[in-house]
Amino acid sequence: MIQGFGLGLRTDHYTDFIERKPRLDWLEIISENYMIPGGKPLHYLDRIRADYPMVMHGVSMSIGSLDPLNFDYLRQLKALADRVEPGWISDHLCWTGIDHTNLHDLLPLPYTEEALHHLTGRILRVQEFLGRRILLENVSTYVACNDDEMSEWQFIRELSARADCELLLDVNNVYVSARNHGFDAHEFIDAMPAGRVRQIHLAGHQDHGDCVIDTHDHPIRDEVFELYAYAIERLGPVASMIERDDRIPPLDELLAELDLVRKGAEQVLARRSHAAVSA
């Protein structure tokens, strides 16, 4: 059972994890980085896996695409899962391409009944193939579709119920999308079904004033820390991690930042249980 606080495994930190074995509850790997025939990445993966529990996080399932499900990809994903024995497997609530062109980006979906129907069937098939429920993550979005029939949080809540999938709540992405589209991030968090949120992502972004870009190349900003505290207060102790993808700092910096996350969560949870006892 994966609990507590983790980090995304990045190549810059392979040696740190092997030689120093810093205390950390778990690591998240990017599945595609290890969906390769062999060599150094898999060698380091196996060595680090021996010391840390792991979860798998993918970027290529393209669960929302109108292209057929890619079973070659799913077979490779399953083979990697057999090797890693992850706590869970996640990907993104998005599409990455259509007509067999891959744009390699996490692209927004229209929030419509039609999309709900399309996604539900695909998630059920993927979960059946993998033999496990998957987690889907809310992505940062910069544009919305004219055809939207519901909010993103209504869409996610309904989809997770219909497809019986779990959720990876990226608090930074909620903040980024809320700023870009002018909705209340708290309303989004309030709508999340507590029993389905298994993991939380935290990351940094770039604030350009009139729009906010999800870059994962900076420390977590205060506004996102506050939203995280709000989420933990409502959802309870959800496994949380920092997702840093660019301008990767020394591991100790990320561990120090993760300590702040841990302390913040512990304070909220202590307050929460105190309030429960008093009530």
Next chain:
Amino acid sequence: MNASLARWQRQFMQGILTRGLPGMVRSGGAASAQRRFDIYVNAYRTRLIDALRANYPVLHRALGDDAFESLAQAYIAAHPSSCTNIRWFGDQLDTFAGKHSDLVSHPALVDLIRLEWALRGAFDAPDRALLDAAALAGVAPTAWPDLILELHPCVRLVALDWQVETLWHAAQTEGQGEPEAPLPGFHHTLVWRRGLNSYFRSLEASEAALIKGLAAAENFAQICERAVSYAADSATELAVSFLQRWLEDGLLAGSGPVTRINEQ
């Protein structure tokens, strides 16, 4: 069925590929719809350029930032990705660069692209046990002619018109100034990985010919026949000396005695 979703995804993709604004994008918000959509337009290109830079670090160094980006942008426009994993993006860059000589400052860089792609392929090629020399020692002399030696799946044989290895070596030493332009000279370079490290070395024509025989699953008698062209009187000795080198380099796969018979 899925009419709206299909229109959205096709419009969105066209918008990214052609730098347009999909009609279905809702306007409003602090920033204009075009400005917000441009985040996707730019991220698409940035991510693919980063992928090419990761696959071709020495080419990037040889061309410099601006020329590398021009080549990358042109390649991305001509070859939208169809690979699931971005790791494999750029597999046709050598052909593309060969056809667009205006985008590469020297024709030898096409060979550099091929060398780097082979190195990248060796890096994460399948893991297999190496053939142990002791396993060969147990092969009866009469069985040798039918013996088939298997190249390790990480091994790549690259035909090059230029001696671009110098560019690769120059890139490993920081601050040595501009590397000299490679000299012309057709040859084969062998690329492989041993353990976690990748290697390459340029080959004499004789060794290249024999390795082509291995790649074609020829038996040892056929490999020795190839050697006749290079050492008429001592073909077997030449083949055996190469075999020793291949074992030392870790080019052969296999874990037990090799007794498979060539079916012809």
